[in-house]
Amino acid sequence: EPEVTQTPSHQVTQMGQEVILRCVPISNHLYFYWYRQILGQKVEFLVSFYNNEISEKSEIFDDQFSVERPDGSNFTLKIRSTKLEDSAMYFCASRPQETQYFGPGTRLLVL
Amino acid sequence: EDQVTQSPEALRLQEGESSSLNCSYTVSGLRGLFWYRQDPGKGPEFLFTLYSAGEEKEKERLKATLTKKESFLHITAPKPEDSATYLCAVQGGSGGSNYKLTFGKGTLLTVNP
Numbered sequence: 001e002p003e004v005t006q007t008p009s010h011q012v013t014q015m016g017q018e019v020i021l022r023c024v025p026i027s028n029h030l031y032f033y034w035y036r037q038i039l040g041q042k043v044e045f046l047v048s049f050y051n052n053e054i055s056e057k058s059e060i061f062d063d064q065f066s067v068e069r070p071d072g073s074n075f076t077l078k079i080r081s082t083k084l085e086d087s088a089m090y091f092c093a094s095r096p097q098e099t100q101y102f103g104p105g106t107r108l109l110v111l
Numbered sequence: 112e113d114q115v116t117q118s119p120e121a122l123r124l125q126e127g128e129s130s131s132l133n134c135s136y137t138v139s140g141l142r143g144l145f146w147y148r149q150d151p152g153k154g155p156e157f158l159f160t161l162y163s164a165g166e167e168k169e170k171e172r173l174k175a176t177l178t179k180k181e182s183f184l185h186i187t188a189p190k191p192e193d194s195a196t197y198l199c200a201v202q203g204g205s206g207g208s209n210y211k212l213t214f215g216k217g218t219l220l221t222v223n224p
Contacts, residue, residue: 042216089152095210099145
């Protein structure tokens with residue numbers, strides 16, 4: 001059964017450094033998402049992406065964040081200058097219709 | 112703004128002891144209500160999608176139901192492997208074709224053998 005995959009599974013970085021989180025959505029899906037979950041809190045929407053452009057972003061998704069689909073399979077989330085409060089699990093999701101299928105997540109720790 | 116409230120926050124059951132989890136929601140134009148299971152350190156795993164009041168879906172020991180204001184996830188004769196956090200999420204109609212999900216905090220279910 002096709003699955004969303006994410007790399008790396010864990011990333012530790014220093015405050016102010018850039019990180020790139022990678023996702024491979026399910027191959028025939030056209031809509032892609034990033035969510036984050038701070039430890040002990042709700043899963044929160046960050047951004048949605050369709051047809052090579054952002055279709056909606058939350059207020060969390062400020063100028064430090066960007067997304068890209070560099071080729072036909074990968075979908076990336078870049079944080080330009082990480083802050084301590086960016087420490088969280090980041091989930092990629094994709095969908096064919098209404099239902100979104102999530103990847104296993106990347107645990108990001110900013111020191 | 113779409114909102115989702117889940118209760119209880121945590122539930123401890125004995126194996127075989129049936130119960131229900133609640134998800135109350137407010138949304139402008141419900142497109143869909145979703146139940147996911149999340150194991151520690153993992154991503155949400157899709158369980159059910161419900162679209163309209165009165166709809167029910169079943170999978171093994173789980174049954175999800177939907178009214179105009181809330182959804183229930185009924186667990187019949189649970190087993191220890193059903194232990195997980197169960198997440199409820201809604202898609203509202205105000206976001207165009209975006210279909211973003213708004214999640215509740217989840218219910219942490221523990222089933223003791």
